[in-house]
Amino acid sequence: MKIVHIASEVFPYMKTGGLADVVGALSSTQADSGHEVSVIIPGYRLAMSHPDALQSERRLRLKIEMGEKFISGDVRVFSPKRNLSIYLICRDEFFDRRNPYGNGERDYEDNAERFIFFAKSAVEAIRLLDLQPDIVHSHDWQASLAPIFLRFSERRYGLTLAIKTILTIHNIAYQGLFPSAVFELTNLPRELNSVDGLEYYGQVNLLKGGILFADQVTTVSPRYAKEIQTTEFGFGLDGVVLSRSEGIIGLINGVDTQVWNPKTDTLIPARFSSNDLKGKATCRTALLRVAGFNPQFTGPLYGIVCRLVEQKGMDLLLENEEFFLKQNCRLVILGSGDQKIEARIRELQNQAPDKVFLNPKLDEAMSHLIEAGSDFFVMPSLFEPCGLNQMYSQIYGTVPIVSRVGGLVDTVIDIDEYATRGTGITHEPNAESLRAALKRSLVLFADKATYQEVQKRGMQTDFSWKKATLGYEKLYSDAL
Numbered sequence: 001m002k003i004v005h006i007a008s009e010v011f012p013y014m015k016t017g018g019l020a021d022v023v024g025a026l027s028s029t030q031a032d033s034g035h036e037v038s039v040i041i042p043g044y045r046l047a048m049s050h051p052d053a054l055q056s057e058r059r060l061r062l063k064i065e066m067g068e069k070f071i072s073g074d075v076r077v078f079s080p081k082r083n084l085s086i087y088l089i090c091r092d093e094f095f096d097r098r099n100p101y102g103n104g105e106r107d108y109e110d111n112a113e114r115f116i117f118f119a120k121s122a123v124e125a126i127r128l129l130d131l132q133p134d135i136v137h138s139h140d141w142q143a144s145l146a147p148i149f150l151r152f153s154e155r156r157y158g159l160t161l162a163i164k165t166i167l168t169i170h171n172i173a174y175q176g177l178f179p180s181a182v183f184e185l186t187n188l189p190r191e192l193n194s195v196d197g198l199e200y201y202g203q204v205n206l207l208k209g210g211i212l213f214a215d216q217v218t219t220v221s222p223r224y225a226k227e228i229q230t231t232e233f234g235f236g237l238d239g240v241v242l243s244r245s246e247g248i249i250g251l252i253n254g255v256d257t258q259v260w261n262p263k264t265d266t267l268i269p270a271r272f273s274s275n276d277l278k279g280k281a282t283c284r285t286a287l288l289r290v291a292g293f294n295p296q297f298t299g300p301l302y303g304i305v306c307r308l309v310e311q312k313g314m315d316l317l318l319e320n321e322e323f324f325l326k327q328n329c330r331l332v333i334l335g336s337g338d339q340k341i342e343a344r345i346r347e348l349q350n351q352a353p354d355k356v357f358l359n360p361k362l363d364e365a366m367s368h369l370i371e372a373g374s375d376f377f378v379m380p381s382l383f384e385p386c387g388l389n390q391m392y393s394q395i396y397g398t399v400p401i402v403s404r405v406g407g408l409v410d411t412v413i414d415i416d417e418y419a420t421r422g423t424g425i426t427h428e429p430n431a432e433s434l435r436a437a438l439k440r441s442l443v444l445f446a447d448k449a450t451y452q453e454v455q456k457r458g459m460q461t462d463f464s465w466k467k468a469t470l471g472y473e474k475l476y477s478d479a480l
């Protein structure tokens, strides 16, 4: 099959979260299975400075109609491996910035223009480079207008550009919601600026357009597929999701075991497996050292890696600061994003610098060290479409403590509910239930034999992309 992915992030060229890991692993596995795969991403500064991208060549000069104006851009391409091409949509004014979406306090003012330009350019690249995909697979709001632009481009030029379009929602909380005037930039027929189109309570909602117009809509776990059809988790789009009569499919993400594998990981100081955990102890010592703690510490070491946004439940964690201040434990947090959340964690660190450590950066190597070196991984998300870190933790023998939402429900088995199968500790998404879960972790940690059993069960679970790739293959062939 010829497959084109359109996404704002792909690992290792641009990553702020799970989207990058998923598009990276999915496209790479599909290429390995013999499909001809292209991935179209914005030419962000970071992506452009990757050694692979430095070898890229310019393929096209684009002129994109944006409202009354025409805006130009370049399409560059490189191929990191057989069957895989990465196309970069370049326009320095839009993408040559330090961060992809905003400055940490606020989103960029011109995000609508940037990503409408991106989606239109992706479609123009498909047309002008004659890629002839069977499937165009768009991801999240930044690419969600591609299915509509494809259909209108087909109509305008009398061509078939893609046989089927798929939209995957990685997080319905991010919708690309903009003032109504932005509609002009789409150059779509005016009747699409209505309830049956992109209009959403007097604004323009890009994700809504994708949900309505893609041939098939999917999301990243079965549980989340159900949740986003409810007012509690649908962020106002539950009705739109429900309007898709054939339903929405939930396919759980896999883990890229080339990148996340304790037996081969070169980003950590020692390698290990479920049969030999000595290397994990080395990683634990290294992590304690990096955090400035006593490397001999023997109590439970809790780790967190996440974007600092409300979704990740740092409020629930901070409401449990007593636990971390009073218990004989250590807490290491790697997270960047919202500066207010960062400041509150920093306050906790200031209260107990010998127990709490925050690294407020994006740091790929440290994220691996935390997964490898912690005893528990804490993920008290308020909602979680799939979540990857809870799977990484299990693979690295770090017992996850997660809230019972979305993909976390599909990937962590509670040890008290299922004593012989349990792989982690689950709680309701509130502070009190998290407190109980943290206390349960102390009991588990004190019982070394049971702790090790839980640890090994997690390590032996198959989280690879094999299953997920087959799921997408079936989805594509069913769609075709």
Ligand code: ADP
Pocket (backbone or CB within 6 Å): 016, 017, 018, 019, 021, 305, 306, 307, 334, 335, 336, 360, 361, 362, 363, 364, 367, 386, 387, 388, 389, 390
């Ligand atoms: P989300 O997609 O909502 O951010 P996921 O759990 O699906 O959450 O994926 C998060 C990915 O981003 C993981 O690979 C995680 O390790 C990574 N990540 C998040 N924050 C950081 C950070 N500060 N430094 C390095 N990696 C991070």
